[in-house]
């Protein structure tokens with residue numbers, strides 16, 4: 360499995376996201392797994408940024424009212440709420456390994472949860488706490504750079520999708536990145552999806568910022 364490429368050179372985005380020392384390291388760790396009071400602040404910061412990016416990713420998945428949609432790494436839960444406002448006859452579900460974000464997202468999605476249309480759980484991308492084949496769409500935005508085993512996570516996403524289901528994995532470049540690095544990471548993620556057995560894998564890039572956000576889309580084909 361190829362490493363994601365960081366803007367610092369040959370490090371991997373994981374290394375970039377989690378420098379090992381100093382205040383930068385502490386903040387980066389919070390974005391990877393928000394905890395405690397600082398985690399709540401980071402969660403609020405996540406919730407105010409980048410509506411256009413989220414809407415672009417969701418538009419690529421063509422979510423419909425009857426869809427059953429899973430988000431992996433939902434942070435504050437803003438995008439879960441966006442999905443719940445579209446998938447009004449289906450289900451909006453989420454998994455995040457931060458107990459703090461689970462609490463925050465349940466609050467963000469209180470309406471859909473009370474209506475029985477949202478199911479927000481604590482868990483990890485590489486061990487998704489949902490049964491096989493229960494979703495029609497799955498997506499993740501700016502969380503893949505923290506996954507310790509991307510291949511295992513993508514196999515898990517494929518497991519919980521129904522045949523004909525779609526996945527979208529998006530990565531928004533950090534400040535110091537550039538278009539070439541962003542696209543190179545898109546190709547790494549596309550190769551991961553193909554290796555996990557997804558079909559019709561394609562790489563999309565947005566023109567929303569100076570550096571494009573990339574999103575790889577894959578299809579879980581029908582069994583032969």
Ligand SMILES: C[S@@+](CC[C@H](N)C(=O)[O-])C[C@H]1O[C@@H](n2cnc3c(N)ncnc32)[C@H](O)[C@@H]1O
Nearest residue numbers: 391392405432434455456457483484500502505
């Ligand atoms: C940078 S935040 C992004 C949140 C949101 N998707 C957004 O775009 O604002 C990354 C989120 O992914 C979660 N996360 C990171 N690694 C994870 C893993 N292996 N399994 C589940 N959640 C994970 C973190 O807890 C955090 O809530």
